[in-house]
Amino acid sequence: MVQPTEAVYLKDASLRTLKTEIISYQPISSLSEEEKFLAKNVSPEDLAITMCQTILYPQGGGQPSDTGSIAPADEAPTFTVSLVRKTQDGRIYHFGKPSTGSIFTAGQSVIQKVDDVKRDYHSRLHTGGHIVGLAMQLLMPEMKKVKANHFPGEACMEYEGLLYNEHKPQIQAKVDELVEQDLPILLSWVEDASDLEDVEGRGKERDGPVRVASIGGLDKNPCGGTHVSRTSLVGTITIRKISRNKGVSRVSYEVSPKI
Ligand SMILES: [Zn+2]
Structure with missing residues (x-):
């Protein structure tokens, strides 16, 4: 067994x-x-x-x-x-x-x-993705998230639909605001997550309770990753660029390796 x-x-x-x-x-x-x-x-x-x-x-x-x-x-x-x-x-x-x-x-x-240094950086990069995701949800709730990547040097969030460079300052400003607000990252377990989007490290084999991450109660994402406890602990998030491919837009971001 x-x-x-x-x-x-x-x-x-x-x-x-x-x-x-x-x-x-x-x-x-x-x-x-x-x-x-x-x-x-x-x-x-x-x-x-x-x-x-x-x-x-x-x-x-x-x-x-x-x-x-x-x-x-x-x-x-x-x-x-x-x-x-x-x-x-x-x-x-x-x-x-x-x-x-x-x-x-x-x-x-x-x-x-x-390894502490790497874990801390990965947790800040990953939490940064949640913050970019919340900024997008608040600014453009109609855009559906399709993919997230939190690897150093390639971190991005992808959405169905078209975003252009002129959206960049708007997303950057909302992201800065969420970091500044120092919101808590709340983690909880739910028995039935069928109403939530299926993303972020939720193993396909799982039948039991699903862990849900939320920034200050403003969003809800099933997520198995590691996080910092508050948005300010991510430090400055830089929206690097906005690109498009076959109807999907990518918002690339980075956080500084050291805070
Ligand atoms: Zn997460």
């Missing part, structure tokens, strides 16, 4: 270390084809670890994977995590490299650590 990984980052994104237990430790070459596909961007010589719980965010919902480390309890880290991915059945793989000679075994107690 498959044991899904408990996604602790969904309940508390502020945790940066966690003690948990190893479930499996194996070479990528021994994984199924579907699982190997998840690891296609890491070296085939790397190893794959699953644990009972994780605080490391797996790539998804337009947000990149966390990086971090795993250490045998009370020892220095001996495994560097370069990529975290979630399977369809809810297991979360941590791909990376062990230091020479280190071996993990099922049931072993370990300490996870998240």
Whole structure:
């Protein structure tokens, strides 16, 4: 029977270390084809670890994977995590490299650590996407969101319909206002999210409660990503450009890597 990984980052994104237990430790070459596909961007010589719980965010919902480390309890880290991915059945793989000679075994107690700087930047970029989304909802409620990307260097929100450069100052001003207002990012769980748009890292395998993110109660988005707690903590958001392709408009934005 498959044991899904408990996604602790969904309940508390502020945790940066966690003690948990190893479930499996194996070479990528021994994984199924579907699982190997998840690891296609890491070296085939790397190893794959699953644990009972994780605080490391797996790539998804337009947000990149966390990086971090795993250490045998009370020892220095001996495994560097370069990529975290979630399977369809809810297991979360941590791909990376062990230091020479280190071996993990099922049931072993370990300490996870998240790389802080990267997590903070990803959380600000992702929350920035929510703010751009709310600005668009307030300014142009008729435009339907079709896609979101919160990767560094390519962050954008996409909408059905046409936007032009003259919309840029208007969107920038609304985004600045929402950051200035220092609104809280509210997270809640709902049993039935069928009335909400399906976006942002909500695994297709999920039947249970769905987490909903809202900026100050002004919007509602099913979302499995990591956020900062208030809009001001994102810092300055720059609307970089507005582009169009086949009837879809893209609002590209960025936030400063450091606040
Ligand atoms: Zn989110």
